[in-house]
Amino acid sequence: MTTASFFLYVPDSNWLDLVLIRHGIAAPRFKGLDHPERPLTPRGRQRSHAVMQALVRRGIVLDRLISSPYRRALETAQLAVKVGMAAQLELDDRLRPAGSALELVQRLQGRVALVGHEPDLSQLACGLIGLAPGRIRLKKAGLVLLRRSEHRWQLQALLPPSLLLEQQA
Numbered sequence: 001m002t003t004a005s006f007f008l009y010v011p012d013s014n015w016l017d018l019v020l021i022r023h024g025i026a027a028p029r030f031k032g033l034d035h036p037e038r039p040l041t042p043r044g045r046q047r048s049h050a051v052m053q054a055l056v057r058r059g060i061v062l063d064r065l066i067s068s069p070y071r072r073a074l075e076t077a078q079l080a081v082k083v084g085m086a087a088q089l090e091l092d093d094r095l096r097p098a099g100s101a102l103e104l105v106q107r108l109q110g111r112v113a114l115v116g117h118e119p120d121l122s123q124l125a126c127g128l129i130g131l132a133p134g135r136i137r138l139k140k141a142g143l144v145l146l147r148r149s150e151h152r153w154q155l156q157a158l159l160p161p162s163l164l165l166e167q168q169a
Contacts, residue, residue, distance in 0.1 A: 016148040017156075018105065018128075019060065019113035020121040021080070022138040024048030026072035034097065036070045045075065047161055048141045052080045054164040055143075062086040063110035068095035068117060076141070077115040086113070095120075102127065113143075128153040 025044030065086035067077035077089045094104045095116040122136045145156040
């Protein structure tokens with residue numbers, strides 16, 4: 001192999017497949033207030049589990065899985081680990097609601113998923129690919145797949161859970 005052809009096969013060192021996953025359906029807010037300990041509902045757990053299984057069947061396997069420490073996001077991420085999407089998960093405070101997820105993303109490489117909250121994840125996606133805020137909206141247990149290559153971001157997929165679950169039947 002010549003030196004020139006070698007570089008054709010070396011992936012960009014800035015390459016990243018980024019999966020942004022919104023947590024599943026959670027218990028309702030109490031008196032309209034959010035709380036970090038709101039768990040997934042039984043339906044939210046079942047639906048999130050089915051979505052994670054569908055993703056693994058379609059080849060989504062990760063190098064890293066990073067979650068908000070909020071219970072509903074953590075439970076969603078744990079389901080992803082349970083079905084084999086990633087070997088383990090990490091918690092990062094920057095994925096809390098109104099956190100600084102962009103700061104986290106700037107240092108990532110490989111195949112990585114972030115499990116977090118709305119509107120933060122969709123705002124992050126819009127900002128990365130240059131869309132106006134609000135142009136992407138993630139459903140609960142939905143996801144967006146982005147790819148960074150040569151310092152440019154591309155939208156690869158925007159998947160509501162209903163589409164993934166509908167294809168299972």
